Amino acid sequence: MQQPLAPGEKASASATRHWEGHSSVYGLTMTPTPAPGRTVLQDDSAERILDAAAALFIEGGYEGTSVSSIAKSTGMTAAALYWHFPSKIDILFAVLERDVREGYAEVEKAVRSQEPRQRLREYVDAFVRQQIREAETRNFSYSTLISSLPQELRQEMLKLGAPYIDLLRGILTSGREAGVFEFADVRVTAFAISTMCEYVFTWFRANRSLSQDAVCALYTDLAVRMVSTPPAL
Amino acid sequence: MQQPLAPGEKASASATRHWEGHSSVYGLTMTPTPAPGRTVLQDDSAERILDAAAALFIEGGYEGTSVSSIAKSTGMTAAALYWHFPSKIDILFAVLERDVREGYAEVEKAVRSQEPRQRLREYVDAFVRQQIREAETRNFSYSTLISSLPQELRQEMLKLGAPYIDLLRGILTSGREAGVFEFADVRVTAFAISTMCEYVFTWFRANRSLSQDAVCALYTDLAVRMVSTPPAL
DNA sequence: CCTACCGATCGGTAGG
DNA sequence: CCTACCGATCGGTAGG
Structure with missing residues (x-):
């Protein structure tokens, strides 16, 4: 059971806290712990x-x-x-965590077709649109802010992005089963498409001549090409 | 003529300096200027x-x-x-500048075939291999360090990466002229392939089960698919 | 290039 | 005794 803290006493890092999320990995002393039970x-x-x-x-x-x-x-x-x-x-971790969840929810909502090729189009379009929208108004994208996290927390963030990549893997796999997709490795292919989309922001700002819709359409076609059968090799 | 500086006196930012490269965009006071004439x-x-x-x-x-x-x-x-x-x-800018040049030299050297499809393979293989090699030993890649540059210097860095992207555009264009490649937009396609390769490091470390060679081979195939004719749409 | 420092600001903590 | 803070300042360190 949690004991009430005497005045001035420091809470240990393992004490129950009313805030959620990651416990600091640094040996910092904590501010006094309020009563548990609230979130x-x-x-x-x-x-x-x-x-x-x-x-x-x-x-x-x-x-x-x-x-x-x-x-x-x-x-x-x-x-x-x-x-x-x-x-x-x-605070940074919580900001990124919230954004990952919101970003994923947006993409998930956009993917509604049952046909694999169309699903992939919806996925790429929503993802690229999201990244471009962020790039237009931001100096630092969430993707680059991740590099400010210490190693351990960066690994945790990667895990939080799993639903994102899992959704894409599901689309690719179902397309392969339906015979419309063909690719050598689900994991690598999913990562390749995903990073291609995620880092549009690195070049988009420099080329203002292109519209958001145009880039989304081009990226969508490129992604479909990457996995469509018969491959043009 | 440049006057010798009294002890404690600060040199103005416009004073002749023996170091080359970018002049700081911040209004910081400078350390005393050495005699000019050295590089x-x-x-x-x-x-x-x-x-x-x-x-x-x-x-x-x-x-x-x-x-x-x-x-x-x-x-x-x-x-x-x-x-x-x-x-x-x-210092960061100079570090990144040097790396961009060295990285480009390595990729340029690897691209030696005259056949467009093979040239693209060589480009992607060299690029991905380079990025993976860096990812294996580094916490911060050069790509993420770029985000520590202020806006103006980030733009300058983008310009320094131009030969990289120009080489790829050249490969794509010659392939289109030879009738083996087909794509809608050279610029966007080049950026898509380029970022896909550049950011392998974001996921590669987390998936140690894959060998460097395997990822290079898979990425090479994906890139070729993206631009090969006839497109499998 | 070193010794000797500066103005300011950093993330985090104190008692109440 | 609680939640939700405040005013003031800590020891260190930053770039210059």
Whole structure:
């Protein structure tokens, strides 16, 4: 059972906390633990922090954003943030985690056809559209912010992206079973298509002459070509 | 004429400097200017700084690497670095610039066939092999370090990568003229293939079961499929 | 290139 | 005794 903390006592990292998510891997001392039983999701302060942090990280990167600037943007003090999150890096992780989920939900919703080739088109179109939309208004994409995470947390983020890649693998596999797709390796092919889409933002801004729709259409065709049978080898 | 600087006096940013390359875009004050007339290329100190900085940036990222750690690694003091480079960001830029050139030279050397399809295979194989090799030993790839550059310098880096993409465009165009390739847009297709190859590192480490050769072969086939005629649509 | 430092700001913590 | 913070400042370190 969790004991109430005496005034001034430090909570250990293993203590039950009202915030969810990752426990800091650093040996940092924690702010006093509030009573357990509440969740962040009932508390919109945490959501407001994530909103502010997301905007600032996207604008200036992780290291280019101070804790106090996040605090100012939410109308709190810097110290108050540490009641909601154990460290700055946990804020980044939570921001990315939320974005991965929202991004996946959007793509999943767009994929509604039952025909594999059409499903693949819907997947690529939604994915590329999402990435381009982000690239247009952001200095730092979520993809590049991941590199600010320490090794361990980066691995955890990769796992969170699994549904994304699993959806694509499912499309490819069902297409192969239906005889419309043909490819040598599901995993590599899925990763290839996925990274191709994810990193459109690295070049899109530099070529403003192209419309969003045009790039989506071109990428969709390229992806379909990569897996369609008979292969043109 | 350049006046000798009194002790403690700061050189203006417009003073003649013996180092080459980009002038800092920040309004930072500079360390005292040495006598003009020497070049960095005759000075292997600058090369040693770049070697040390490259290793440290790759290990800990840009913000995770202090100027003094670069200095220590080269056997200099932190202040001494500022005789060779105007700022920390200029060191990163020089590191990336050198790598882009070396990386391009390697790919260019690998592309020797005259047959377009084989040329594309050689290009993709060399590119992917290079990226995987880097991914195996590095925490931060050069591609992710680019995101630590401010907007202006990031644009300059993109320009430095032009030969890379131009080589690929040339391959695609000659293949189209020879009637073996067919695609809708040279620029987008080249970018799609290029980013697909460049960002192998984002997933390769997590899937150690695959060999370097296997991934190269699979990616080569995927790229050829993307542009081969007749398209399997 | 070194020694000797600066202005500022960093992430995080204190008691209340 | 709780949740939700505040005003002030900590020890270190950054780039220059």
